[in-house]
Amino acid sequence: MVSEMSLEESEHKVVQIVHNPQLPGQHKIWIQVVFLYPSDAVFIWASNKASAPFGSMSLAMPSLNPARRGEIVSSTLTGIGSVDESSNRLSRILSARFRRQVFATTELSGAFPNDPEEVTDFDATLSTISSIIEQEIKLQRSDSD
Numbered sequence: 001m002v003s004e005m006s007l008e009e010s011e012h013k014v015v016q017i018v019h020n021p022q023l024p025g026q027h028k029i030w031i032q033v034v035f036l037y038p039s040d041a042v043f044i045w046a047s048n049k050a051s052a053p054f055g056s057m058s059l060a061m062p063s064l065n066p067a068r069r070g071e072i073v074s075s076t077l078t079g080i081g082s083v084d085e086s087s088n089r090l091s092r093i094l095s096a097r098f099r100r101q102v103f104a105t106t107e108l109s110g111a112f113p114n115d116p117e118e119v120t121d122f123d124a125t126l127s128t129i130s131s132i133i134e135q136e137i138k139l140q141r142s143d144s145d
Helices: 085-098 116-144
Strands: 002-007 012-019 029-036 041-047 056-062 072-078 102-107
Touching: 012 116, 029 116, 041 085, 041 116, 085 102, 085 116
Parallel strands: 041 102
Antiparallel strands: 002 012, 012 029, 029 041, 056 072
């Protein structure tokens, strides 16, 4: 199930998805990706815990739109995780792959990277988020043509 909504189209976009695994025994993964425009910043929240999503996390940055100079662009993510090794690794991999500022917070069950189940969930999360970012980049390129 994918739900997508745009909040002030020119400023930021939120994509929410629930990754349903194909293999029995794997966890569902709740993912939320926030694109803050016109910057290249991407904020990610992902969790495979049954209680997810819970809480909230607010993100804000100054508007780079000349017509809105001085205004703050903000968004709230549903759910909040922690910045641990899997969060840092996800941020580094995606930042390098897409040459964007990617900030990730994850809540994946297990002890990363020693727990094979969490590594599998991490790989599924990375793959799903990569697809979301690739689609958004294609959309941005087609809109600018």
